[in-house]
Amino acid sequence: MTNTEPSLNEPQLSHATLPRGAQWLVGVAAVALGGLALVLGVGIVGAAVIALLGFLIGYPLWALLVENRRSATDKLVTGLVWTAFAVAVIPLIWLVYTVVSRGAATLSPEFLTYSMRSVTGDEQGGLYHALIGTLIVTGIAAVISIPIGIMTAIYLIEYGKGNRLAKTITFLVDVMTGIPSIVAGLFAFALFTLLVGPGTRFGFGGGIALSLLMIPTVVRSTEEMLKLVPDDLREAAYALGVPKWRTITKMVLPTAIGGIVTGVVLSISRVIGETAPLLVASGFNPNLNTSAFDDSPMMTVPVFIYTQLSEATAKGVEYAWGGALVLFILVMVLNLIARIVGTIFAPKTGR
Amino acid sequence: MSIQVKDASIFYGDFKAVEDVSMSIKPKSVTAFIGPSGCGKSTFLRTLNRMHEVIPGAYVEGKIQIAGQDIYGPNVDPVAVRRKVGMVFQRPNPFPTMSIYDNVLAGNKLNSKRIKKSEADSIVEGALRGANLWNEVKDRLGKPGMGLSGGQQQRLCIARAIAVQPEVLLMDEPCSALDPISTAAIEDLIHELKSDYTIVIVTHNMQQAARVSDDTGFFNLKAAGQPGHLVEFNPTKQMFTKPDNPDTEAYISGRFG
Numbered sequence: 001m002t003n004t005e006p007s008l009n010e011p012q013l014s015h016a017t018l019p020r021g022a023q024w025l026v027g028v029a030a031v032a033l034g035g036l037a038l039v040l041g042v043g044i045v046g047a048a049v050i051a052l053l054g055f056l057i058g059y060p061l062w063a064l065l066v067e068n069r070r071s072a073t074d075k076l077v078t079g080l081v082w083t084a085f086a087v088a089v090i091p092l093i094w095l096v097y098t099v100v101s102r103g104a105a106t107l108s109p110e111f112l113t114y115s116m117r118s119v120t121g122d123e124q125g126g127l128y129h130a131l132i133g134t135l136i137v138t139g140i141a142a143v144i145s146i147p148i149g150i151m152t153a154i155y156l157i158e159y160g161k162g163n164r165l166a167k168t169i170t171f172l173v174d175v176m177t178g179i180p181s182i183v184a185g186l187f188a189f190a191l192f193t194l195l196v197g198p199g200t201r202f203g204f205g206g207g208i209a210l211s212l213l214m215i216p217t218v219v220r221s222t223e224e225m226l227k228l229v230p231d232d233l234r235e236a237a238y239a240l241g242v243p244k245w246r247t248i249t250k251m252v253l254p255t256a257i258g259g260i261v262t263g264v265v266l267s268i269s270r271v272i273g274e275t276a277p278l279l280v281a282s283g284f285n286p287n288l289n290t291s292a293f294d295d296s297p298m299m300t301v302p303v304f305i306y307t308q309l310s311e312a313t314a315k316g317v318e319y320a321w322g323g324a325l326v327l328f329i330l331v332m333v334l335n336l337i338a339r340i341v342g343t344i345f346a347p348k349t350g351r
Numbered sequence: 352m353s354i355q356v357k358d359a360s361i362f363y364g365d366f367k368a369v370e371d372v373s374m375s376i377k378p379k380s381v382t383a384f385i386g387p388s389g390c391g392k393s394t395f396l397r398t399l400n401r402m403h404e405v406i407p408g409a410y411v412e413g414k415i416q417i418a419g420q421d422i423y424g425p426n427v428d429p430v431a432v433r434r435k436v437g438m439v440f441q442r443p444n445p446f447p448t449m450s451i452y453d454n455v456l457a458g459n460k461l462n463s464k465r466i467k468k469s470e471a472d473s474i475v476e477g478a479l480r481g482a483n484l485w486n487e488v489k490d491r492l493g494k495p496g497m498g499l500s501g502g503q504q505q506r507l508c509i510a511r512a513i514a515v516q517p518e519v520l521l522m523d524e525p526c527s528a529l530d531p532i533s534t535a536a537i538e539d540l541i542h543e544l545k546s547d548y549t550i551v552i553v554t555h556n557m558q559q560a561a562r563v564s565d566d567t568g569f570f571n572l573k574a575a576g577q578p579g580h581l582v583e584f585n586p587t588k589q590m591f592t593k594p595d596n597p598d599t600e601a602y603i604s605g606r607f608g
Contacts (some may be wrong), residue, residue, distance in 0.1 A: 075567045161407055231405075232444040236508070239402060240458035240515055242433030254448045 001317040018066050023059060029052035046309075052083065055156025096328075106318045112326075116286035116299075129288040130304035130339050133203065134330075136292050137282060137300055138272050140207025141214050146264055148211075148217025156219070158248055176216040184212040185277025196295065203292030206282030206300065210271045217270055221263025223255040258345030265338035269331045275302035301327045352418040352435070352518040354399065355376045359413035360578070361394055363406065364466040368394050369559055370578040371413075374568060381550045383560035383587065386570035386602070391579030392553045395570070396521050399551065400436035401429040408604050417519065424507065434458075437517035441597060443504030445496030447513070452492040454507055455479060458515035474514055479573050482510035502533025509540065513548070522552040526559065538563050557603060569599045 019025075034051025038044065056079045064072035114126035160166025188209035192200040196313065229252050237247040253260070283297030284307055292298065301323050310317040354376040361369040369391035376382045384392040397403040398411050401422060415422050423431050445454045455475045459466055466474070475492065479485040484506040488499070496507055505525060512520060522541075526534040536572045541550060554560050560567050567590040569582045583596045594600050 009402055174375060230444070232440060232442060233401060233446060235405060235438075235440065236446070236511075237457070237461055239400065239438035239440075240461065240511065241430055242458070242461040243430050246463070250463075251446060251448075251457075259469070288569055349602045351469075 003225045004178075015068060016066050018063060022062065026055055026059040026062065030058060046088055055079065056083070066325035099321065099324050099328050100317075102321040103323075106322030107325055111307075111319075111322055117288070119286065125319070127301060127304050127319070127326060129285065130299040130301045130323065131326065132288060133282070133285075133298040134272060134289060134300040134302075134327075136290070137203050137206040137210060137278065137298060138268060140204060140292055141210035141271055142264075142268055144207065144211040145214035145218050145267070149215045149264075149267075150222050150260065152215075152219045153222035153226055154248060156223055158244070158252070173216045173219050176212070177220065179212065180276075181209075181213055181274050182280065185209045185280035187212065188277065188281040200281030200295055201281060201297045202295055203282055203289070203298035206278045206298060207292065209277035209281040210274060213274060213277070214267050214271045217267040221267065222260050225259035225263060226252065228259065229255045242285065260341045262338040262342040265334050265341065269334040269338075272330060272334070273302055273327055275306055278303050279306065301330075354519065354549065354551075355414075355416040355419075357414040357416075359395070359398065359405065359411060359415055361391065361398055361411050362409065364408035367578040369570075370580045372581045374581060374584045376549065376551060377566065378475040379385070379545060379547070381545050381552065381563050382563035382566045382568065384551070384553045384568045384570060385555075385557055385560050386579070386582075387572065388555075389528040389579070390570040390572045392568075392570045393523050394579075396523055396551060396553050397438075399519070399521055400433045400438055402438060404429060433519055434515060436521060437512035437515065439505070439512055439523070439525045441511050441588070442528050443508050445499070445504050445507050447495070449496060450493050451488050451496050451499070451507060454496040455510050455514050457511055462593045465580050478510040478514035479507075481513050481544070482506045483536060483543075484510055495534055500533070502529050502536060505529060505533065505537060506540065509537075509544075517548065519549045519551065522550065524553050524555060527555060534559070557591075561587060567591075568608050569594075569596070569600070569602060571598060 029050045029266035033054040034047040037050045038047040044052065044335065056076065059079060060072040060076040063075045110124055111126040112131065113128050114124055116125045116127075117129075119125035152173070156166050156169060159167070188205045189201070191208065192202070192205045233251060233255065234247055237251045238244070242251070278300045282300055282303070284303060285297040285299045287299075289296055289298045305320045305323040305327070308316040310316075353471075356372055356374050356376075358371070360367060372395060373478075378604075384396065386392050398415060399417075403409045403411075411423055417432070417436065421427070430504060434438045434475075441466060446457055447462075449457060452475055455478050456471055459471070459474070476489075480486065484503060487503060488494075490505075496504065499507060505528075509520075509525075526537050529537065529552060538559065541552065544550060552560075552563065564587045566584065567587045568584040569590070570579050571582045572579050583590065583594055583599045585595065590599065591603060594603065
């Protein structure tokens with residue numbers, strides 16, 4: 001063992017660093033590079049890609065020259081993560097912008113309060129009938145799916161605990177999650193053709209079709225929430241001499257209620273925009289139909305959008321965008337409700 | 352109430368976890384179970400109020416009598432057993448959705464018993480005083496139980512357990528998640544509770560067993576994978592001074608394993 005100078009053994013805790021705001025400097029340079037490419041006639045997309053590449057290469061390279069390898073890798077990966085994030089978000093913002101900007105002009109009291117009854121050409125009309133239809137059909141789906149879904153999840157988590165029946169149900173629920181939505185529509189259509197008569201299209205059929213799609217998501221989300229309730233708490237309740245069913249209804253469900261409600265609302269917003277099953281099972285109707293059980297078709301917003309778009313007239317396209325905006329607002333409101341409910345019911349820590 | 356155990360063996364499905372335990376637990380005394388991890392002392396404790404049945408496939412052979420009644424008899428309702436035999440767990444587990452007040456009343460509330468406000472107030476105050484927690488929380492009974500410190504939460508759990516007026520209190524390593532000061536508070540509490548309840552406590556801490564208990568049971572494993580068994584059951588004084596069994600002495604003096 002050779003005796004080295006103590007100074008050589010001292011750890012190197014500091015090194016040269018990039019100046020503050022280096023990323024902005026590189027960013028401006030990269031944008032300038034992109035601008036140059038634009039002037040040279042590359043096109044806007046190409047210029048953006050060039051600017052991005054310039055940043056992703058230039059910034060780590062500078063860090064490599066001034067700092068060290070680890071810092072350069074860090075800056076490269078950070079850049080890539082932000083790029084991926086932007087790639088994911090830009091289409092979303094773009095979509096929101098498009099729907100709002102093209103739909104806003106159509107959104108008017110008339111549009112919301114008139115049906116398409118006896119509307120020809122560019123006359124007045126609206127989606128009142130479709131809006132009511134969507135609320136009724138989705139409401140039916142929710143009324144069917146929520147109790148069935150929650151009770152199935154309770155069986156799977158609280159009673160089944162990995163026995164064969166529970167495993168089979170879990171498997172079938174997974175299979176149901178993967179059912180193409182149009183198949184659910186065809187099933188409901190076939191079911192009511194058999195029960196009521198050939199070619200039966202009505203609101204209740206649409207509700208059945210949607211509930212087939214909704215039940216698995218309700219089961220899945222409720223299951224996850226019930227799993228989060230610690231077994232400690234169940235045992236604490238049992239040790240107080242509380243029967244199992246009371247433990248479930250008065251302790252487990254209240255503890256998990258925030259997550260369950262959030263999951264249920266999100267599953268509603270998931271099915272509210274379904275088009276294919278409603279096209280098949282609920283049908284088209286230019287008139288207002290408020291009875292889900294009458295043997296007459298019930299219009300819904302997604303089907304309204306589809307019909308208006310296939311009219312291919314200028315007014316039809318406008319109506320389609322207006323319908324898209326209405327649907328978008330519905331889903332947005334439901335998501336907001338889910339958020340609010342989630343925070344209201346979250347167990348409080350009181351610190 | 353006294354507890355008589357005769358030839359109890361405990362199974363998880365095919366696996367025998369505890370073998371042939373016999374003992375007699377005196378009423379209004381503190382009985383401690385000590386022994387290495389995995390020797391079945393917690394499992395045995397949980398059979399005393401049929402809590403181990405929560406795990407699918409678990410069952411008991413032999414006889415366990417509380418106040419002369421076989422708690423595994425054919426017509427016995429486990430819920431009724433658990434109302435008489437309360438339990439405090441290793442980790443404090445107050446109900447997160449409930450306030451301190453509601454946590455103490457949980458045994459009544461979850462069973463939907465209707466009680467007058469004045470009666471409820473006196474149950475809460477009595478239980479919290481019994482658990483030495485009243486002075487610390489009396490001004491914030493409406494606050495969530497989760498906001499208390501770990502030691503306070505554990506005392507809240509003890510208050511919750513005694514609020515349903517059990518005869519026996521089982522404690523499964525109640526201090527293992529607590530600091531020394533909270534542990535001392537719980538140990539003082541155990542001394543006080545002894546005058547009203549039969550207490551059975553599982554602990555990893557032999558000094559704690561020596562400090563709080565009247566009788567001590569030492570559980571051990573013959574080998575890994577073998578069922579645990581009761582090596583010795585004697586008054587605590589004798590256990591820690593001149594135990595009958597050389598294995599007990601080896602364990603207590605730290606010459607074990």
